[in-house]
Amino acid sequence: MDNSPKHTTDLVRQGLAKRYRQEARFRRMGMTAIILGLAFVSMLFISIIGNGYSAFWQTYAQLEVHLDASKIDPEGTRDSDVIADADYGGIIKQSLRDMFPDVTGRRDKRTLYRLVSNGASYDLKDFVVANPDRIGTTIQLWVPADDDIDMLMKGHFDRDKPESERRIKDNQIAWVDTFVEQNRIESRFNKTFFTAGDSRDPELAGIWGAATGSFFTLIITLLLAFPLGVATAVYLEEFAPQNKWTDVIEVNINNLAAVPSIVFGLLGLAVFINFIGMPRSAPLVGGMVLTLMTLPTIIIASRAALKSVPPSIREAALGVGASKMQMVFHHVLPLAMPGMLTGTIIGMAQALGESAPLLMIGMVAFIVDIPTGVLDPSTVLPVQIYLWADSPERAFVERTSAAIMVLLAFLIAMNALAVLLRKKFERRW
Amino acid sequence: MTFQIDSGIDLPGQELGLVSKMPAVENNGKVSRDDRKTVGDITHADPRMTCRDVHVWYGDKHALNDVDLDIGKNEVIAMIGPSGCGKSTFIRCLNRMNDSIDGCRVSGDLIMDGQDIYDRKMDVVLLRAMVGMVFQKPNPFPKSIFENVAYGPRIHGLAAAKTDIEEIVVTSLQKAGLWDEVKDYLDQPGTGLSGGQQQRLCIARAIAVNPEVVLMDEPCSALDPIATARIEELIDELREHYTIAIVTHSMQQAARVSQRTAYFHLGDLIEVGETDQIFTNPKHQLTEDYITGRFG
Numbered sequence: 001m002d003n004s005p006k007h008t009t010d011l012v013r014q015g016l017a018k019r020y021r022q023e024a025r026f027r028r029m030g031m032t033a034i035i036l037g038l039a040f041v042s043m044l045f046i047s048i049i050g051n052g053y054s055a056f057w058q059t060y061a062q063l064e065v066h067l068d069a070s071k072i073d074p075e076g077t078r079d080s081d082v083i084a085d086a087d088y089g090g091i092i093k094q095s096l097r098d099m100f101p102d103v104t105g106r107r108d109k110r111t112l113y114r115l116v117s118n119g120a121s122y123d124l125k126d127f128v129v130a131n132p133d134r135i136g137t138t139i140q141l142w143v144p145a146d147d148d149i150d151m152l153m154k155g156h157f158d159r160d161k162p163e164s165e166r167r168i169k170d171n172q173i174a175w176v177d178t179f180v181e182q183n184r185i186e187s188r189f190n191k192t193f194f195t196a197g198d199s200r201d202p203e204l205a206g207i208w209g210a211a212t213g214s215f216f217t218l219i220i221t222l223l224l225a226f227p228l229g230v231a232t233a234v235y236l237e238e239f240a241p242q243n244k245w246t247d248v249i250e251v252n253i254n255n256l257a258a259v260p261s262i263v264f265g266l267l268g269l270a271v272f273i274n275f276i277g278m279p280r281s282a283p284l285v286g287g288m289v290l291t292l293m294t295l296p297t298i299i300i301a302s303r304a305a306l307k308s309v310p311p312s313i314r315e316a317a318l319g320v321g322a323s324k325m326q327m328v329f330h331h332v333l334p335l336a337m338p339g340m341l342t343g344t345i346i347g348m349a350q351a352l353g354e355s356a357p358l359l360m361i362g363m364v365a366f367i368v369d370i371p372t373g374v375l376d377p378s379t380v381l382p383v384q385i386y387l388w389a390d391s392p393e394r395a396f397v398e399r400t401s402a403a404i405m406v407l408l409a410f411l412i413a414m415n416a417l418a419v420l421l422r423k424k425f426e427r428r429w
Numbered sequence: 430m431t432f433q434i435d436s437g438i439d440l441p442g443q444e445l446g447l448v449s450k451m452p453a454v455e456n457n458g459k460v461s462r463d464d465r466k467t468v469g470d471i472t473h474a475d476p477r478m479t480c481r482d483v484h485v486w487y488g489d490k491h492a493l494n495d496v497d498l499d500i501g502k503n504e505v506i507a508m509i510g511p512s513g514c515g516k517s518t519f520i521r522c523l524n525r526m527n528d529s530i531d532g533c534r535v536s537g538d539l540i541m542d543g544q545d546i547y548d549r550k551m552d553v554v555l556l557r558a559m560v561g562m563v564f565q566k567p568n569p570f571p572k573s574i575f576e577n578v579a580y581g582p583r584i585h586g587l588a589a590a591k592t593d594i595e596e597i598v599v600t601s602l603q604k605a606g607l608w609d610e611v612k613d614y615l616d617q618p619g620t621g622l623s624g625g626q627q628q629r630l631c632i633a634r635a636i637a638v639n640p641e642v643v644l645m646d647e648p649c650s651a652l653d654p655i656a657t658a659r660i661e662e663l664i665d666e667l668r669e670h671y672t673i674a675i676v677t678h679s680m681q682q683a684a685r686v687s688q689r690t691a692y693f694h695l696g697d698l699i700e701v702g703e704t705d706q707i708f709t710n711p712k713h714q715l716t717e718d719y720i721t722g723r724f725g
Contacts, residue, residue, distance in 0.1 A: 242531055310568075312564065312566055312568035313568060313570065313571075314529070315526065315562075315564055315568065316564065316568040316569070316570060316631070316634075317570070317580075318526065318529065318557065319524070319526065319557065319561065319562035319563075319564065319635065320557070320558075320561065320580060320581035320584075320634055320635065320637075320638055321554050321555075321556075321557035321558040321561075321581060321584065321585060321638060322554075322580075322584055323553075323554050326584055330580070330584075331570060335571065
């Protein structure tokens with residue numbers, strides 16, 4: 001065969017165009033994949049934010065309330081217990097009747113009362129208890145509007161539809177318009193959403209209870225899963241002999257990582273609640289269940305981090321006479337720590353977004369109170385989202401999306417923390 | 430010196446008891462290539478470590494076959510031989526660095542201070558404090574220069590006060606010939622130094638625990654000629670205080686730094702002798718083949 005240089009370059013040149021075409025095709029495929037992925041992610045974000053941003057505002061209505069001393073504090077004691085016991089719901093209703101004196105029918109009146117939230121009477125009570133000197137006077141009080149009115153103001157109800165197809169009746173629209181004419185309605189930042197627990201009334205519902213529950217649950221998960229996972233990884237990677245038993249353990253750890261999370265919930269229900277007798281709906285049990293779920297992730301990530309520490313560092317430590325324990329704890333572990341932390345945070349983010357196993361142990365209950373400890377009944381953010389998504393009220397639609405936004409914000413923050421930690425502690429050798 | 434007939438080799442007349450206790454000799458006066466028993470004087474007048482009948486297996490692989498060798502006080506002994514000949518395996522036996530390798534088995538007597546270092550009662554930590562090691566690739570800890578040197582003395586509790594540690598660090602760096610270059614940068618990471626400086630830092634780290642023997646496993650193979658020359662000078666200076674066993678691929682280096690040389694071939698210790706003699710007049714055909722560059 002003719003092997004002259006000219007011949008070879010000719011052959012190479014012939015094939016070059018094909019090679020470049022292949023490369024260009026592969027690049028285009030990669031680009032398409034990335035663009036598709038980004039498109040789906042942005043669709044997700046746009047739909048969630050589009051649905052949810054309005055939940056951060058809440059319609060408030062201003063009422064003219066006469067604080068009738070005979071109703072609040074008939075004996076004039078100014079005792080806060082007496083004041084707190086007064087019928088503020090009645091006073092709110094009275095002020096609405098005063099505002100629209102021509103409403104007479106029982107049913108119409110009931111519709112009228114529904115203009116403002118059930119929470120209005122609590123707001124009024126809080127105001128009067130804080131300002132007992134205002135009893136007997138007439139005050140202007142801003143109270144949250146009912147969720148239907150809120151939806152109407154946010155434009156989620158179509159006024160042009162026939163009355164029978166609307167949730168809001170014509171007379172309600174007329175009253176709301178009166179409020180608007182008198183400048184008695186405005187949109188305010190929805191503080192309740194960030195400070196309250198769950199509620200049947202969308203305008204009173206908030207995610208703080210679920211966020212606190214998530215916080216306690218994750219603390220328990222972190223406290224249990226991190227030391228357990230790191231200790232397991234260090235032992236298996238550095239100390240355990242290589243034999244059949246460690247092989248079996250390794251295979252099982254990898255299998256556990258693939259077990260559907262609801263199975264861990266069933267296990268938690270059977271063992272922690274039914275057998276050990278721990279309380280239902282408690283973050284303690286939730287955290288233990290999520291520990292089982294995140295342990296494989298943390299162990300696998302930690303082992304990979306330990307494996308990536310160069311053997312020369314181990315030899316160096318052993319060479320100057322460090323014991324195996326000193327080698328691991330003085331040199332290998334610090335170098336593996338960024339990888340371990342990253343794995344842990346990814347595991348924690350998984351746990352934060354997990355709902356299925358928590359349904360099994362009762363964290364799906366309707367809980368109004370903000371939990372104050374790991375034994376209080378509580379729910380968590382993803383379960384709260386599930387509960388709200390299941391609720392029929394139109395106002396819960398936007399709150400569901402808003403809660404998803406909060407959850408996503410936490411997840412992004414955690415992942416950013418993982419990146420930061422990795423950057424900060426990353427060492428070169 | 431013992432002359433054992435290697436069981437793996439059938440010499441004519443062996444079964445008849447006709448083979449003399451003298452090695453087979455080739456026509457040029459060298460010991461035959463097929464003869465794998467050690468030639469030369471394996472003993473040393475003032476031994477620091479005494480190795481007898483040392484065998485090493487990695488799993489089923491017989492990596493080191495019946496090595497007898499003395500390592501003398503304050504000498505530099507060089508181990509040479511082609512790749513895979515067992516020279517690194519041998520010096521890694523001397524401070525039991527092979528312990529951490531899965532499936533590695535060592536048998537035989539390795540005596541230091543009258544005690545077998547593979548004895549159950551021997552503490553590996555103590556052994557490694559007495560027998561330090563410098564590795565092929567410079568491997569400073571990813572910590573400051575000061576911490577690199579101070580680590581050994583600290584874990585062994587060699588110095589109680591902070592000033593004592595500082596003194597050890599300074600003297601070790603001075604002995605390693607690195608002090609003048611790094612004295613203003615002690616808090617800088619050791620990994621930021623050049624390759625040659627890193628290797629001298631590793632030497633400083635090894636001698637900071639005041640070992641009696643320093644093992645060096647191809648300490649210059651990753652370095653340029655200038656850095657190599659510095660390390661070689663250093664080895665010569667260190668001989669005053671320490672016993673040094675050095676593995677090297679460079680025959681010139683062995684000739685320059687060592688007093689005695691041991692030539693390994695495929696797991697056998699072939700020849701031991703004064704360095705001058707090994708390089709000018711090897712007694713074994715394999716040694717001559719190697720140093721004349723016929724293979725290796």
